Amino acid sequence: MFSxxxxxxxxxxxxxxxxxAVYMLLIGESAIGGTALFGxxxxxxxxxxxxxxxxxxxxxxxxxxxxxxxxTSSIWPLITxxxxxxxxxxxxxxxxxxxxxxxxxxxxxxxxxxxxxxxxASSDAAFNAALRKRLLNPIEFPVIAAVGLGVIILSFAQxxxxxxxxxxxxxxxVLGSLVLAAGVLFSVRxxxxxxxxxxxxxxxxxxxxxxxxxxxxVGMREELVKAKEEGHYMHPExxxxxxxxxxxxxxxxxxATSSVDTHIDLIDGKLVASVQGIxxxxxxxxxxxxxxxxxxxxxxxxxxxxxxxxxxxxxIADGVKEDVVLCTQLIEQGFEQLLILNIPKPAEAGKxxxxxxxxxxxxxxxxxxx
Amino acid sequence: MRHQNTTEHVTNGVNRxxxxxxxxxxxxSGIASAMFLAGCATNAPQDTFQPKGPNxxxxxxxxxxxxxxxGIIGVIVTVAVIMAVIKFRDKGQPIPHQSHGxxxxxxxxxxxxxxxxxxxxxxTFRTVFDLAKTDDTEMIINVTGQQWWWEYDYPVQTEYGITxxxxxxxxxxxxxxxxxxxxxxxxxxxxxxxxxxxNGKRDAVPGRVHLNRIEADKPGIYAGQCTEFCGLSHANMRxxxxxxxxxxxxxxxxxxxxxxxxxxxxxxxxxxxTVFMNQCVRCHQVNGMKRADGTPVIAAPDENMVSGAxxxxxxxxxxxxxxxxxxxxxxxxxxxxxWTADPESFGAKYLSGVSExxxxxxxxxxxxxxxxxxxxxxxNPALLxxxxxxxxxxxxxxxxxxxxxxxxxxxxTLK
Numbered sequence: 001m002f003s004x005x006x007x008x009x010x011x012x013x014x015x016x017x018x019x020x021a022v023y024m025l026l027i028g029e030s031a032i033g034g035t036a037l038f039g040x041x042x043x044x045x046x047x048x049x050x051x052x053x054x055x056x057x058x059x060x061x062x063x064x065x066x067x068x069x070x071x072t073s074s075i076w077p078l079i080t081x082x083x084x085x086x087x088x089x090x091x092x093x094x095x096x097x098x099x100x101x102x103x104x105x106x107x108x109x110x111x112x113x114x115x116x117x118x119x120x121a122s123s124d125a126a127f128n129a130a131l132r133k134r135l136l137n138p139i140e141f142p143v144i145a146a147v148g149l150g151v152i153i154l155s156f157a158q159x160x161x162x163x164x165x166x167x168x169x170x171x172x173x174v175l176g177s178l179v180l181a182a183g184v185l186f187s188v189r190x191x192x193x194x195x196x197x198x199x200x201x202x203x204x205x206x207x208x209x210x211x212x213x214x215x216x217x218v219g220m221r222e223e224l225v226k227a228k229e230e231g232h233y234m235h236p237e238x239x240x241x242x243x244x245x246x247x248x249x250x251x252x253x254x255x256a257t258s259s260v261d262t263h264i265d266l267i268d269g270k271l272v273a274s275v276q277g278i279x280x281x282x283x284x285x286x287x288x289x290x291x292x293x294x295x296x297x298x299x300x301x302x303x304x305x306x307x308x309x310x311x312x313x314x315x316i317a318d319g320v321k322e323d324v325v326l327c328t329q330l331i332e333q334g335f336e337q338l339l340i341l342n343i344p345k346p347a348e349a350g351k352x353x354x355x356x357x358x359x360x361x362x363x364x365x366x367x368x369x370x
Numbered sequence: 371m372r373h374q375n376t377t378e379h380v381t382n383g384v385n386r387x388x389x390x391x392x393x394x395x396x397x398x399s400g401i402a403s404a405m406f407l408a409g410c411a412t413n414a415p416q417d418t419f420q421p422k423g424p425n426x427x428x429x430x431x432x433x434x435x436x437x438x439x440x441g442i443i444g445v446i447v448t449v450a451v452i453m454a455v456i457k458f459r460d461k462g463q464p465i466p467h468q469s470h471g472x473x474x475x476x477x478x479x480x481x482x483x484x485x486x487x488x489x490x491x492x493x494t495f496r497t498v499f500d501l502a503k504t505d506d507t508e509m510i511i512n513v514t515g516q517q518w519w520w521e522y523d524y525p526v527q528t529e530y531g532i533t534x535x536x537x538x539x540x541x542x543x544x545x546x547x548x549x550x551x552x553x554x555x556x557x558x559x560x561x562x563x564x565x566x567x568x569n570g571k572r573d574a575v576p577g578r579v580h581l582n583r584i585e586a587d588k589p590g591i592y593a594g595q596c597t598e599f600c601g602l603s604h605a606n607m608r609x610x611x612x613x614x615x616x617x618x619x620x621x622x623x624x625x626x627x628x629x630x631x632x633x634x635x636x637x638x639x640x641x642x643x644t645v646f647m648n649q650c651v652r653c654h655q656v657n658g659m660k661r662a663d664g665t666p667v668i669a670a671p672d673e674n675m676v677s678g679a680x681x682x683x684x685x686x687x688x689x690x691x692x693x694x695x696x697x698x699x700x701x702x703x704x705x706x707x708x709w710t711a712d713p714e715s716f717g718a719k720y721l722s723g724v725s726e727x728x729x730x731x732x733x734x735x736x737x738x739x740x741x742x743x744x745x746x747x748x749x750n751p752a753l754l755x756x757x758x759x760x761x762x763x764x765x766x767x768x769x770x771x772x773x774x775x776x777x778x779x780x781x782x783t784l785k
Contacts, residue, residue, distance in 0.1 A: 290678025
């Protein structure tokens with residue numbers, strides 16, 4: 001009654017239905033998971049029906065002949081075993097290992113099932129192999145390419161984190177140039193031997209991965225380690241600097257600096273504000289409540305200065321208030337720092353909010369929060 | 371006899387089939403005509419083909435010719451397809467000679483669309499740059515979107531009499547004939563600000579400030595709608611731009627800057643103020659309100675709302691809408707009176723605000739009674755684990771009818 005293919009899809013439908021029932025009865029808090037599982041059940045039920053209706057697209061004779069064929073060798077049982085092991089090991093070590101096990105098991109489930117099904121599709125082994133490729137190659141190639149690219153990117157990131165900034169930039173330029181040169185060579189010389197092309201690609205990839213592993217072994221360069229330990233990129237300092245290492249240009253906040261609301265410039269000892277969309281310098285800036293506002297402080301005066309945002313006070317215990325102060329780090333002339341204001345209460349809540357520069361009397365920009 | 375019956379039966383069947391076909395064609399034509407004629411409505415407040423300001427006109431000047439060209443091409447293609455389907459339908463004739471490739475025809479059919487697209491592209495680029503122009507801005511308003519309402523704050527601009535910031539919501543009030551720059555952002559998810567009569571759409575993105583220039587030619591109300599799906603009540607996130615003459619705008623500013631006046635003692639409104647302080651100020655700010663000991667009342671929406679904000683209700687009754695412009699504060703006849711007013715008398719009618727006689731009691735009371743029932747919001751306390759107990763809209767406060775009575779009396783004093 002059931003064809004080989006229909007058993008496969010019927011199994012997924014059955015398991016999906018059980019998962020749907022368990023989710024809705026025992027786990028489900030939102031409709032999203034239930035909808036997804038119900039969609040899976042519906043889709044596989046449709047496929048089951050189609051495969052049953054078409055009898056796997058094969059006639060009885062092929063089926064009888066195919067049933068006597070010997071299965072081809074396969075790597076998927078091994079990968080299934082590795083996946084299951086990682087899944088179990090992950091439960092007592094790390095979530096990442098568990099996830100890797102799940103990914104391998106899912107990949108093996110799909111690959112092995114389709115392989116088994118295709119081997120029984122007809123008595124022609126070549127046809128069966130072509131059938132498997134037709135089904136799985138559109139999935140395999142992009143996935144393998146994405147994984148490969150991810151490994152290359154991760155490896156290269158490890159290299160740039162390990163070496164000095166300037167060396168990392170040079171390495172990036174050199175690598176980019178080599179990739180470009182290889183690409184040009186392959187395109188202008190299509191007659192190059194396949195083995196040579198493969199060799200160049202494999203050699204390049206292995207080189208980058210090996211360098212990445214070496215970079216990971218060496219670890220991040222000193223300034224990054226210090227900055228991470230001291231939380232430099234997250235917590236601007238007020239008072240004495242804790243470290244000589246910090247990002248003098250706010251490169252860490254690419255997304256923040258791509259939309260600067262206000263530039264506060266210290267020009268010849270005077271503090272001026274320029275707000276996006278508003279012409280001319282401003283003496284006050286208006287920022288919305290409960291919303292991050294990106295401010296960049298640029299020191300254009302000789303000497304080291306920092307910007308201090310005094311944002312009233314907040315209650316930290318019954319009757320106990322604490323001043324809310326944010327600061328940039330001390331920066332020399334020609335450098336800049338990012339400050340993100342997120343003020344929950346209107347300015348009426350206390351004394352005026354201000355931006356000042358310690359050591360410069362009379363220089364203040366009022367921050368108005370409506 | 372049997373032959374005659376059979377013939378009659380077949381004839382009846384053919385007639386029935388023809389009748390059915392006529393009915394189907396008639397119904398289809400009727401629906402198509404209705405849809406076509408609906409596009410000709412002139413009283414549609416969000417009609418993109420009725421520009422009321424320079425920026426919208428710039429868009430209109432581009433879209434109408436493009437629509438005309440696209441329409442002509444569409445008609446030609448549709449007619450050609452229908453003719454081909456009818457003329458070459460299968461009547462049992464042999465398959466005609468199959469030809470492959472006609473370089474001259476293919477090149478022609480590639481070059482013509484390319485030329486059309488190039489011309490459209492040139493004018494589109496010009497329009498994009500024209501719309502991006504902000505250097506001659508005359509007024510700035512900060513616009514912040516959140517689920518599911520818009521907040522407007524007016525920075526200090528002494529040339530318009532704005533000597534301290536004004537904050538409002540629901541209705542954006544602007545002076546007519548003035549180039550107004552909206553600095554848009556969002557507190558939670560991506561929204562999109564669109565008042566078709568004044569300009570095109572512009573996204574409001576958290577962490578970014580996007581600039582959007584609008585200008586209204588004449589006084590009046592211009593309706594809009596959030597055009598970026600932003601959650602459960604996206605469809606109810608509306609906005610209205612109210613354009614006033616410069617003199618009327620000055621009056622509006624003066625009214626917004628008026629100091630808060632507490633209701634007289636021993637009145638229902640005074641009791642309403644107490645209810646407001648006990649219930650509403652957890653999220654809603656009324657500027658200038660003070661407690662009995664003289665300390666300012668500061669709302670704390672950051673502690674109760676996912677977005678960290680709730681509409682500031684100072685001078686609420688100077689607006690015509692509430693709940694993200696979803697409901698009118700004016701009843702139907704008073705609203706009609708304001709919306710249909712001519713530009714000369716519009717300002718006076720709008721500035722008269724909401725009186726007790728004109729108040730839309732039904733919707734306001736319904737909102738105070740059970741807001742989530744009137745506007746879909748994630749406001750069920752049992753379902754707030756993912757937001758740490760914070761609401762995405764106004765919850766049901768469980769107010770008694772007596773409290774609602776007092777609150778309505780109090781809110782009517784906020785002019």
